[in-house]
Amino acid sequence: MGLQPSPFSPGKTVPVDQFVGRRKLIEKIEYTLKKSVSGRLENVFLVGERGIGKSSLASYIRTLAEKKNFLGIHVNLLNSHNLVDVVSLISEEIYKQASKEKIANKIKKLLNKFIKEVDMFGVKVEFNGSQSDAEYIVKNFPGFLQKIYDEIKEEKDGIFIALDDINGLSKTPEFANWYKSFVDYIATNNLELPLFIMPIGIPEVRNTLYDHQESLMRIFDVIEVKNLENTDVSEFFSNAFSSVGMNIEVNALNAMVNYSNGLPIVMQEIGDAVFFIAPKDMITFDIAFEGVFEAAKNIGKKYLNPKVFDTLRSEKYRNILKVIGESFTLKFTTNELNKKLDEPERRVLRNFLPKMKELGVIFPDPEGGRGAYKFENHLFAMYIWLQSTFEG
Numbered sequence: 001m002g003l004q005p006s007p008f009s010p011g012k013t014v015p016v017d018q019f020v021g022r023r024k025l026i027e028k029i030e031y032t033l034k035k036s037v038s039g040r041l042e043n044v045f046l047v048g049e050r051g052i053g054k055s056s057l058a059s060y061i062r063t064l065a066e067k068k069n070f071l072g073i074h075v076n077l078l079n080s081h082n083l084v085d086v087v088s089l090i091s092e093e094i095y096k097q098a099s100k101e102k103i104a105n106k107i108k109k110l111l112n113k114f115i116k117e118v119d120m121f122g123v124k125v126e127f128n129g130s131q132s133d134a135e136y137i138v139k140n141f142p143g144f145l146q147k148i149y150d151e152i153k154e155e156k157d158g159i160f161i162a163l164d165d166i167n168g169l170s171k172t173p174e175f176a177n178w179y180k181s182f183v184d185y186i187a188t189n190n191l192e193l194p195l196f197i198m199p200i201g202i203p204e205v206r207n208t209l210y211d212h213q214e215s216l217m218r219i220f221d222v223i224e225v226k227n228l229e230n231t232d233v234s235e236f237f238s239n240a241f242s243s244v245g246m247n248i249e250v251n252a253l254n255a256m257v258n259y260s261n262g263l264p265i266v267m268q269e270i271g272d273a274v275f276f277i278a279p280k281d282m283i284t285f286d287i288a289f290e291g292v293f294e295a296a297k298n299i300g301k302k303y304l305n306p307k308v309f310d311t312l313r314s315e316k317y318r319n320i321l322k323v324i325g326e327s328f329t330l331k332f333t334t335n336e337l338n339k340k341l342d343e344p345e346r347r348v349l350r351n352f353l354p355k356m357k358e359l360g361v362i363f364p365d366p367e368g369g370r371g372a373y374k375f376e377n378h379l380f381a382m383y384i385w386l387q388s389t390f391e392g
Helices: 023-036 054-067 083-099 104-111 131-139 141-152 173-188 203-212 230-242 250-260 264-277 285-303 306-312 315-324 334-340 343-358 378-391
Strands: 041-047 070-076 115-117 125-127 158-164 195-201 221-224 331-333 362-364 372-375
Touching: 023 041, 023 054, 023 195, 023 221, 041 054, 041 173, 041 203, 054 070, 054 158, 054 195, 070 083, 083 104, 083 115, 083 131, 083 141, 083 173, 104 141, 131 141, 141 158, 141 173, 173 203, 195 203, 230 250, 230 264, 250 264, 250 285, 264 285, 264 378, 285 306, 285 378, 306 315, 306 378, 315 334, 315 343, 315 378, 331 334, 334 343, 343 362, 372 378
Parallel strands: 041 195, 041 221, 070 158, 158 195
Antiparallel strands: 115 125, 331 372, 362 372
16 A cells, blocks of 8 residues: 555554444443542453453543543553562653643652653653662552642642553562552541552453452452454444545455454454555455455464464464364363364374463363363464464
């Protein structure tokens, strides 16, 4: 499609103007957001599989909060290993966001001890406090946020904080205990702090936090992010291609919707692949089909661990994967597979299952009974399904 930039952004948070769907979830979160304005701490746990669009939803909610006159903070904690990292990133983000508005001087005065600007435009900042400074904020986080709000309450109605990708932090009790003590302190001291906090993680994180601090999960309003409806996926593709003057045949659009299976990360890959393949303004079924095939290869290379990618493409597992990939499924049982495999393939299956468990592709599913397994995330299942469809 020439030099025109793609309207898709694989591997990145979806721009707010491209966001579609999730209406009921957004309405529920918006209602909770409104309650926090009265001076309450509200805690929403955003949970969903990898690639399901949690970060894009959080970005959208943050924009919504800012329109409701909140100071909006969204920090990614993927590379955070301890609580010092957490408070440092939050402090940096508060400083950066305040610098974009008329509350800059108030925040700068309060955080001047902890923050420094590291480029000539004052856009990039970093935590400049000592280890003891950071530890002080960790221990006194409610008071720290209370001071922030006291400085900006004439201009802002509250503070919104999204704590994205807490998967790593959840592995030790430290984060769970800290968060629980933070909530308890605000409650027992009757702090009137209009604060909305939204941790974000995969389903296993919820279970891990419960194991570390059983009473912690009771404070959260848990919001589960699931696959998008087909109507939302269709709207997404139609709007994106229309924005760059491209039309789609109905059967081509249906194919892209079907193979996306409601997963935003896959929608972006398919859309991007089709965009660069299409030679004209019209996207035909053949072009869409070729784009989905290209997207399947990209998903394997970009999002799967190289060892997993190589194993899933192994010739010796080909027939097993073909059987699993007959339909898109997140669960399967050895009994179901054995019915469709011959004796040599069943012997291979006995080697296949431990290998997949070792690589973290599957894990036993107790709810499904003996011999039941579940994929670790949607992308493994999606890749096997697409690979089976196009290469089977």
